[in-house]
Amino acid sequence: MSARRVGREALKGFITGLMEDGRTVWGPQEFQGSVRFRPLKKNGTPVLDVPNATLSPKEVVFPPSEWMFLFSTDPGREDAFVLKEVPQEGPEQVILGIRPCDARAFQILDRVFLEQGAHEDPYYRSKRDRTLLIGLGCNTPCSTCFCHWTGGGPFHTEGLDVLMTDLGDVYLLEPVTERGRALLDALQLDEAGADEVERGKHIAEEARASMGEAKDPRRIKEKDLMALFGSPFWERAHEACVKCGVCTYLCPTCSCFDIQDEVRGACGFRGRNWDTCMFALTTLHASGHNPRPTGKERFRQRFMHKLKYFQDDFGDVMCVGCGRCVQYCPANIDIREIIEALSA
């Protein structure tokens, strides 16, 4: 028996246990008008009873802004303008309450940051390596959830180290990886009963059954790239879109960034910040030429990248069906409709 149990009232103690050895525990928390993954304070509790957090926990491994190098601009110094790496070490960390869709998204980010080409991204690597994912299965998927279209599901374990299931009075914890198993063993939690494991299975099956028919975006892979690119479909599809960054910044799989130098006093910083294909500035050349001159090209880029180019390159869509872009788009652009239109 490897499944463990934590009573709902014992959650705080469980988290305190996770924090031992100096571990940082990230969990969903109310942050003014939204729910975000933030490091839990001692005796703090995560908000686990709400649907998924407003922003995905990708910000734990890929922060919106991070410094990569420091330099001095003081010409009197011998090391003036010499870039020095910002140390990347940090504490071991756990993301508690990450949903299965967002955990799958980490695997997509891994491909981009770690597995693509000859170089891996050291900033992402250092944070990713010291992060364990304790996921919470989704008992009640939202109407905007479509993880099952993209190869996931409300209780899928890909990317997770431990899967948590809310059984009401108790959380069931099932190890997925060796690291997850070792963590649970070290915490000396009670073993779950066979009936509890059974209840977990039942909840997972019911959740999946509640999600309705899945459409398959993999059909888009078979389509001709230039035909999709040149399709008149885009002319109208983008009209309502205001070209803000909500969809891409809330997306657990979007990974674009922009590198910037900043100087304060004699101290210089080189860092990277989230960027988005929705903004004209992203592709603006120094000459003034912009290869994606209007909203149509930017809109097309977002969906073609997610649904076509990424599939052609890596075999999967760059979307895990979390539904955030659907929920938060100010103009109701719905990626599910785009998937249907492109695969038709």
Next chain:
Amino acid sequence: MDTRVERIRSEAKRLLESGEVDLVIGFRKGSIPMVSRPWFVRTVEDTELLHWDGFCSLNLCNYLTKRKEKVAVVAKGCDTRSLVGHIQENQIQREQVLVLGVPCEGMLDRRALQERAEGTEILEVVESDGRVEIRGRGLERSFPRQEVLQHCCRICRHRNPVLHDRLLSAEVEEHQVERYEDVEEIDSQSPEERWAYFQNMLSPCIRCYACRNVCPHCYCTECFVDCSRPQWVGKSLDLNDVFTFHLFRAFHMAGRCTDCGSCERACPVGIPLRVLTRKLEKVVSERWGFEAGTDLEQLPPLATYRPDDPQDFIK
């Protein structure tokens, strides 16, 4: 069916058939509850999807900027006020736009409704007779419409279109409501308290610029945050830069913002941006007795100059 929906569809159909306009911009039902989608209609068939309900809150004037064709727009009070600003600022010509005015009973607050659903997802909203009913799995609750209006709508003084070519339903009663209670409360705080308040308020910002992009009045060809030669503002989430963006944006809105609330609604992290724009609205009202977008003939005070303007602020 709501008679307004019928009127919108029939007017749109007539305008397209007669060739009076090339395009009608209105709303269609959204793909999820509590959101309507801007809908661009160029054919008679597409008029059948035009829709109207308590979630048609996006300011459609945002889609009129620099348009060349003849266009009809379905517009509430706030949309028409923004349109007045657009005409005054030469973003569109009055002759180009045919305004299908819809007197507005106030739009519904999606977040407030979701809070009242106590953790259950709202799958359907039914509006009738001054009441709003929310439905979901095991959820069925109803509220007086007035209780679940957006804040900007609760304190709105121009629910009727200020400019229109057709009026699609009877005018609604206007209310002279107090608009600045929360602004005054912040005003009354010490500078340190206000600083802490604004820091706290803006700290969740992720700089997605949804507030800017849904705003009809943010139409600069190049926004100051996007200038790269020279670059005026840093790109990170450093609070100094976040402040610079939001405060500059708010100042650009002085005497122009119509408090349609689009910025606040679009913000994915729930920042109450309108306290900034309404503070400036209050100042413009006190100094010049000016209310943005209410009169095509009245020159906006911050876009005009008179030799007898008081200039005692110049030291």
